[in-house]
Structures are given as C-alpha cells and as structure tokens.
Amino acid sequence: MAQKTVIEAIREGMDEEMARDPSVFLIGEDVGQRGGVFLASDGLYKKYGEYRVIDSPLAESCVVGVAIGAAVNGMRPIAEIQFADFIAPAMNQIIEEAARFCYRTAGDFNLPMVIRAPWGGGVHGALYHSQSIEATFGHIPGLKVVAPGTPADAKGLLKAAVRDPDPVLFLEHKRTYRLVKGEVPDGDGVVPIGKADIKREGTDLSLIAYGLMLTYCLQAAEKLAADGISAEVLDLRTIKPIDQDAIVATAKKTGKVLVVHEDTRFAGIAAEVMAIIMEHAFDALDAPIMRLTGPDVPAMPFNHVLEEAFMPNVDRILAKAKELAAY
Amino acid sequence: MATKTQEVEAKGGQSRHRSLGLSDDQALRIYEVMRLARAIDERMWLINRQGRAPFVISCQGQEGAQVGTAAALRPGHDWVAPYYRDAGVILWFGMTARDQMLSFFARREDPNSAGRQMPGHFGSRRLHIVTGGSPVATQLLHAAGVALASKQRKEDAVTAAYFGEGAASQGDCHEAMNFAGIHKLAVIFVCENNGYAISVPQSRQMAIQNLADRAAGYGFPGVVVDGNDVLACYEVTRQAVERARRGEGPTLIEAKTYRFTPHSSDDDDKRYRQAEEVAIWRQKDPIQRYATYLRESGILTDPVEREITERVDQQVDEATEYAEQAPDPTPDDLMTFVYKQGTVS
Structure with a gap:
C-alpha cells in the first residue's frame, strides 16, 4: 500500500492494463508526446510507442468513432476526451453508435471501450472546462458511467472499465487529480462497476x-x-x-x-x-x-x-x- | 452512334473480365449477386405496397457499384462498413436472401438485428460486416478504427467504407478520411454518388463536380468511376486494395450512379426529380449493361440466364415464405442485450 494521488492512480491503472493486455491502447488529443494536458498518460508514449498511445487530430468524434471501430476489430481502446465539456462533438458516436451496438445487433457486436473525461469545477475552468456530464450520459441505456472520488477507486474502477465488455464513460474529477490522496492497494485491486x-x-x-x-x-x-x-x-x-x-x-x-x-x-x-x-x-x-x-x-x-x-x-x-x- | 458491341469492345473487348483476372465463373457470380440484390429489392417493394411490411429502402440502380467494388475484397478476411443501400455488398460478403427477408419482416431470427432495426441496417460480426445505424457517415470513422486495429496488429486486412454522397457533407466523413490519410490506413472509401441526398441534388450539397477531388486534401488518391459499369468498379477497387495491402494507404472511389426508386417506401421522388431523368438512367441499368457484355462475351447464354433466373427466383420465393412465417420477437426480447452481460438498469 502506498499513498497516491488520483492522477497517479489513473496513470498506473492504464500502464498496468496496457502491460497486461496488448489490445489495450490509448487515443486522444495530446495524450502522446505531451502525456495528456493533465499528464494522465505521462511516460506511456515512450514506453508503448505511437500505436499504443495515439495522438489524435483535434476532433472528438474521430477519437470516439475510431475507438469504436478498433473495438469492433478486437482491440480495447481507451479514448480520452480532453475535457468533458468537449464531448459534445462526439455525442452522436457515443449515444447513437457506441451505446447501441450491442442492443441493435442483439449481442452480436459489443464494444469493450473506455471513454475517459476529466469533469467538474473548482479549478477556474469557466464555462467550458468545468462541466458535469454524468446526468446527461447516465440517461443513455447501453452506456455505463463511473465517477470515482478516491485514488484506490479511480485505479480499481479504471481496470474494471478496461476489462468490461461494454462502453464505459469514465469520469475523472479534475479537482481531485492532485488534491485527493489515499492508499492504493498493491496488485490488481479491481473495483466492480455498479457498487457504491x-x-x-x-x-x-x-x-x-x-x-x-x-x-x-x-x-x-x-x-x-x-x-x-x-x-x-x-x-x-x-x-x-x-x-x-x-x-x-x-x-x-x-x-x-x-x-x-x-x-x-x-x-x-x-x-x-x-x-x-x-x-x-x-x-x-x-x-x-x-x-x-x-x-x-x-x-x-x-x-x-x-x-x-x-x-x-x-x-x-x-x-x-x-x-x-x-x- | 456506337452499338453496344462497339462500346464493350472499346473498353477491352469481350474478354475484359479475363484481363482483370476474373474467370468466367467469377464474372457470372458477380452477375448473379447483382440479380439477386435487385430481385430481393423488387419483392420487398411488392410486399410493402401490399401492406404486408412497413418499410423498404433500395439498392436498385446501384448494384454495379456495390458488387463490383465488393468483389475485389476477400469476404471473411477483409471488412466492410456498408450503408443502408448496400444489399449488393452484404450479399457478396455472405448474407443470404433469407437473412434479408428476415430483416425486412423484422423477425426474431433476423441476423442483422433480431428485428430491432429497420431494413437496410446490416451487420454481422462473423461476416465482417460492421453494424450500421441510421445517422449517416458514422460508419466511416468505424472503418478507420477497424483498419487501425489491423495496422496495430500488423494484419493485411482491408476495410471498405461505403456511403452516399449525402453523407460526404457530414463532419465524420472529413474526420475519417483525415485520420485514415494520416496513418495510411488500409481503408477504401467507396462513395456511391447517386446524385441526391433524398431530395437535395448534388449541386446543393457541394460546389464541386467530383467528390473524388477531396481525396487530394487528405493525401491519398481519389478516383471517379462509372458506377454502372460493374467491371470498371471492380478494376479501380482492385487497384485500391493492392495499394492498401502494400501499406500505402487509403483510396477514395467515387462511383457515379443513380437510384431508380424513391429514397424509401415513404418518399415521393416526383416532388424533386423528373420522370424523364429516371427513365434516362434506367437505360443505363448496370445489370442490363453487364448482361449485354456477358452475352456478347458468349458466357451468358440463354440456358445459363435461365438457370440464374431460376436460382434467384427460388431464393427470393423461399426467403419470403420462410421469413413471413417466422416468429416475431416476444415482448421479453425488448429488454435483452442492452449490455453484453445481461440487462443492467
């Protein structure tokens, strides 16, 4: 057990899942060389290369739509939306496509994919870097939505999300990234989705x-x-x-x-x-x-x-x- | 004015298919799938007009572009992300007349969606047909993602993304071509340009004559092809497939074609296009045109034509009879497969 911040826990969670399963990869804006604007993926580009940590063009529908296609073809993408506020251009892909693949094919297709998005206020982020989106997406059958508040839950739920057979919207409160510290269990420490x-x-x-x-x-x-x-x-x-x-x-x-x-x-x-x-x-x-x-x-x-x-x-x-x- | 024979000869003579590497049997197989796509569609309209099924959306007129391009792919190995008119594509990839009729009647056994989606929303993981929804152009990004996965695993599968020129106005079309171009993904973008987005003509959709010109903006070749010339469609797609398998990236193929029917069974195309225009295009029917070529090549004899017609009719009859009597879903089916692992509320 060690004291970690939420952002460290998320980075470790991604790193461990990518090391465990070669089909796991990260795609998003600035996630590669830059390591993400919050440094959630710091070091992963160097460790896993440009086709496991993909710097996408600045286009959210592209990030999610490409992730959907990769999930169809055997991969387990983690798609990062840089700020939850910018998820709107991807809503068509998330709501009409990702959330419907399983239902509209009666289970023939399913999408093991995670969409990570930093959300929430208290960081002087103003109208477009502070929004909460959980109710909007919680209303959509076919999606799972998680919103951890501690480092241990962030890491454990991220692992569960990566391993889940369905699309999971993974909300990371950006104010907690470095504010909230806590014990994170060594080893897998998977936290089940759906349990308060x-x-x-x-x-x-x-x-x-x-x-x-x-x-x-x-x-x-x-x-x-x-x-x-x-x-x-x-x-x-x-x-x-x-x-x-x-x-x-x-x-x-x-x-x-x-x-x-x-x-x-x-x-x-x-x-x-x-x-x-x-x-x-x-x-x-x-x-x-x-x-x-x-x-x-x-x-x-x-x-x-x-x-x-x-x-x-x-x-x-x-x-x-x-x-x-x-x- | 050139005769049909002269036209055929001008384009490579009576062994044009052989010069493209297609055997006589393969050439006939292409013809039969085009015929089957048309026959299923015609039957669907008949049944719809009799009030026995609520909705039909057609492939008619576009079978050459569909089967010609699909025939250059390897079913089961390569992937397709079709749009709602692509009956010719999915039949080539292994769907059957029965599968399509089960979808048309929205039966429980429908392999596309178990009766959940309207007809034309194709999908089969086994057959490598990516499931589609009704919003247009979303599938182009899915195709880029499928191809990204192939590249990540260093596999040589090619993914063909199909769309109408209407979908080309969507942002997802731009985003998909841009992404595929950046990473030189093995994607072939096949635009079946039938001239109309429901009622809006091409001139009100784009300021250019050829959508294929846009490929230059994404760093890969764009090709215009006569979409009603099935062998020409095969030829350009084969070249695009070879290019993609060599790792050289995408190609945009714009197949100029036309839909013979209204947009759907709920549309009235007399409100936006002249009957004369439809009649002119019917003269360029890709099936009739290909049949003429095959006859003049000596491989589509009267007995062969009769056999094909019998097989097609039999499949459509059998499929219709089977599907119309097949059971509906039950009310309990409403709640299943919201998620892969059971229903989560």
Missing part, C-alpha cells in the same frame, strides 16, 4: 455523493461529528448502473438523506436517487429527502465569486445537513 461504497459509517443521517463532493461530504461529516451528529457517507462511485441496494440500505438505516452533486439540479442524479428512496424506503424516512446541487445555469462562470456561488462546498453541505438533522 460506504466511506464513513453513521447513524443520524446519510450524505450521498461522488467525485469531488465525496471529499467535501467526508469533511462535513467530520465537523458534524464534533457537533454530535453521526453522518454516514455513501460514495456512489458508479452512476450507471446505480447501486440501488446501497442507496436504499443507507436510507433505511438513518431515515434522513442529503444528496450532493455539483451538476445542475433539474433531472440530475440527485433526482434519481431521491426517486429510488421514495419507491423503496419511504416508510423508513424521518424527513424529506434533501439535495444540494449546482444551480440551473448553463455552466460555471470564470469569475471566482461566481464560481464559488455555483459550487457546493463544505460549509453549505454542513448547513444543509444540520437542517436535515434538526428536522
């Missing part, structure tokens, strides 16, 4: 989050404990397929639930989590389910005052959790 994880046990209320908000919720839980409030923190880790059992279990255990995400509010993941609880744990609730989310504005502005006004933070989580605890 209780990151902190508690009895009074449940905080449900993923990505950067997981870190904030854990910090809030620590402060709540000082006030005598025992908060459980459930890390969804996978957005789709969502871990319904884990959500229902924590709701039944504490009877009070706050869902936190920085994605915009309307039809966000919180709405889905709340619906699951209403359908399966209504009788166990001691308070209305609450949510703390980004506001329904197009995206996060550049100015720091506006950015801070957009992002949920530890203080806001704390305030909302106290409101819930007092209900």
Whole structure:
C-alpha cells in the first residue's frame, strides 16, 4: 500500500492494463508526446510507442468513432476526451453508435471501450472546462458511467472499465487529480462497476455523493461529528448502473438523506436517487429527502465569486445537513 | 452512334473480365449477386405496397457499384462498413436472401438485428460486416478504427467504407478520411454518388463536380468511376486494395450512379426529380449493361440466364415464405442485450 494521488492512480491503472493486455491502447488529443494536458498518460508514449498511445487530430468524434471501430476489430481502446465539456462533438458516436451496438445487433457486436473525461469545477475552468456530464450520459441505456472520488477507486474502477465488455464513460474529477490522496492497494485491486461504497459509517443521517463532493461530504461529516451528529457517507462511485441496494440500505438505516452533486439540479442524479428512496424506503424516512446541487445555469462562470456561488462546498453541505438533522 | 458491341469492345473487348483476372465463373457470380440484390429489392417493394411490411429502402440502380467494388475484397478476411443501400455488398460478403427477408419482416431470427432495426441496417460480426445505424457517415470513422486495429496488429486486412454522397457533407466523413490519410490506413472509401441526398441534388450539397477531388486534401488518391459499369468498379477497387495491402494507404472511389426508386417506401421522388431523368438512367441499368457484355462475351447464354433466373427466383420465393412465417420477437426480447452481460438498469 502506498499513498497516491488520483492522477497517479489513473496513470498506473492504464500502464498496468496496457502491460497486461496488448489490445489495450490509448487515443486522444495530446495524450502522446505531451502525456495528456493533465499528464494522465505521462511516460506511456515512450514506453508503448505511437500505436499504443495515439495522438489524435483535434476532433472528438474521430477519437470516439475510431475507438469504436478498433473495438469492433478486437482491440480495447481507451479514448480520452480532453475535457468533458468537449464531448459534445462526439455525442452522436457515443449515444447513437457506441451505446447501441450491442442492443441493435442483439449481442452480436459489443464494444469493450473506455471513454475517459476529466469533469467538474473548482479549478477556474469557466464555462467550458468545468462541466458535469454524468446526468446527461447516465440517461443513455447501453452506456455505463463511473465517477470515482478516491485514488484506490479511480485505479480499481479504471481496470474494471478496461476489462468490461461494454462502453464505459469514465469520469475523472479534475479537482481531485492532485488534491485527493489515499492508499492504493498493491496488485490488481479491481473495483466492480455498479457498487457504491460506504466511506464513513453513521447513524443520524446519510450524505450521498461522488467525485469531488465525496471529499467535501467526508469533511462535513467530520465537523458534524464534533457537533454530535453521526453522518454516514455513501460514495456512489458508479452512476450507471446505480447501486440501488446501497442507496436504499443507507436510507433505511438513518431515515434522513442529503444528496450532493455539483451538476445542475433539474433531472440530475440527485433526482434519481431521491426517486429510488421514495419507491423503496419511504416508510423508513424521518424527513424529506434533501439535495444540494449546482444551480440551473448553463455552466460555471470564470469569475471566482461566481464560481464559488455555483459550487457546493463544505460549509453549505454542513448547513444543509444540520437542517436535515434538526428536522 | 456506337452499338453496344462497339462500346464493350472499346473498353477491352469481350474478354475484359479475363484481363482483370476474373474467370468466367467469377464474372457470372458477380452477375448473379447483382440479380439477386435487385430481385430481393423488387419483392420487398411488392410486399410493402401490399401492406404486408412497413418499410423498404433500395439498392436498385446501384448494384454495379456495390458488387463490383465488393468483389475485389476477400469476404471473411477483409471488412466492410456498408450503408443502408448496400444489399449488393452484404450479399457478396455472405448474407443470404433469407437473412434479408428476415430483416425486412423484422423477425426474431433476423441476423442483422433480431428485428430491432429497420431494413437496410446490416451487420454481422462473423461476416465482417460492421453494424450500421441510421445517422449517416458514422460508419466511416468505424472503418478507420477497424483498419487501425489491423495496422496495430500488423494484419493485411482491408476495410471498405461505403456511403452516399449525402453523407460526404457530414463532419465524420472529413474526420475519417483525415485520420485514415494520416496513418495510411488500409481503408477504401467507396462513395456511391447517386446524385441526391433524398431530395437535395448534388449541386446543393457541394460546389464541386467530383467528390473524388477531396481525396487530394487528405493525401491519398481519389478516383471517379462509372458506377454502372460493374467491371470498371471492380478494376479501380482492385487497384485500391493492392495499394492498401502494400501499406500505402487509403483510396477514395467515387462511383457515379443513380437510384431508380424513391429514397424509401415513404418518399415521393416526383416532388424533386423528373420522370424523364429516371427513365434516362434506367437505360443505363448496370445489370442490363453487364448482361449485354456477358452475352456478347458468349458466357451468358440463354440456358445459363435461365438457370440464374431460376436460382434467384427460388431464393427470393423461399426467403419470403420462410421469413413471413417466422416468429416475431416476444415482448421479453425488448429488454435483452442492452449490455453484453445481461440487462443492467
């Protein structure tokens, strides 16, 4: 076990999967010589060569469309979208093609491919380097969507994604890349897709989050404990397929639930989590389910005052959790 | 005015197919697949107009471009990423009349999609036919990816990507040709230019006469060929295949052709093109033209023609009868294969 950052864990995960399986390769903008704009693939070009780490032209549909074709022909591509905000040109290939290959051929074709995309705000990235896309893509049957929040989960879920027979959208919160450190198990340490994880046990209320908000919720839980409030923190880790059992279990255990995400509010993941609880744990609730989310504005502005006004933070989580605890 | 015979002789005489390396049997096989593609399509229209099936989209008029190009590939070894008109291509690659009729009637047994997709959305992993959706030009990037994998594994398979000139307006077309050009991938881009994107004529789709000119912008050759001359299509594709297998990269083939039918069974082509124009092109029917050549070459005799007609008719009859009676999917089938490993909600 060693302490690593999220970005180190992702790099190691890719490196180990490429070493293990010659059909795994990386394609994306600046992933080769440059090592990726966040250095996620630093050193891999030198180690594996230009046809295992491919610098693509600046065209996202090309990155994903070529990856689809390679997956058809026996490869396991990892396609990197440089920022989640730039995934829109590839949406036709992701939604109409990748997500449909298996269904539209009744299983004759399947696409073992990963689409990695750095997402999320808090880095002065403004409207086009801060977006959250998990609800948009979580709505698409045929895709799997994961959003790890710790180094161990990032590495373990990346390995699971590479080995998965279906297309996986792998969301890496860019603020966590170097902010969040943690123990990463030696060896494979595969984390199964579709399983949430209780990151902190508690009895009074449940905080449900993923990505950067997981870190904030854990910090809030620590402060709540000082006030005598025992908060459980459930890390969804996978957005789709969502871990319904884990959500229902924590709701039944504490009877009070706050869902936190920085994605915009309307039809966000919180709405889905709340619906699951209403359908399966209504009788166990001691308070209305609450949510703390980004506001329904197009995206996060550049100015720091506006950015801070957009992002949920530890203080806001704390305030909302106290409101819930007092209900 | 030159007679048919003079035309044939001007293009290489009565042994033109032999000079291209095709045996008499192979030349007849090409003819039979063109005939089969046409016959299946004609039957589909008949059944559609009788109200027994909801939708048909046609290959008619483009069989020369389709079978001529596909015949230069190695089925099962090479790959194709066809578009929705390419019945001639996929029949050459091993699909059967029954497979197509099962798709037409959207039956559970349809090997393309188990009745999930409209007709014309071909796909078979076993036959190396990449599954296609309805958005156009996406398959061109898939073809580049298939060819990239061949290059990564140092295999000599060639991938042919088929599209109409309408799809050439899409960004994916540019992105695919650009990527294939950069990496000198073994891709052959076959544009079946039938002059219309549903109703929009070529003059409102592009400012140039020949789409093939665009190849220069991607660093590989572009070739214009008479798409209704099946042997000419074979010839240019064979050259493109040889080039691709040598590792020299892609070729863009623009086969000038025409569709005889409306865009689909839901289209009315009288709203945008003159019946006279269709009639002129029907005179250039690639099947009739090839039949004339084969007759004048002495290999398509009356008895051979009768045999072919009997085989084609029999396949279409058998396929229609089988497929129309084949079972539909069940409601439970709705939920399967969202993912490879069972259904995940």
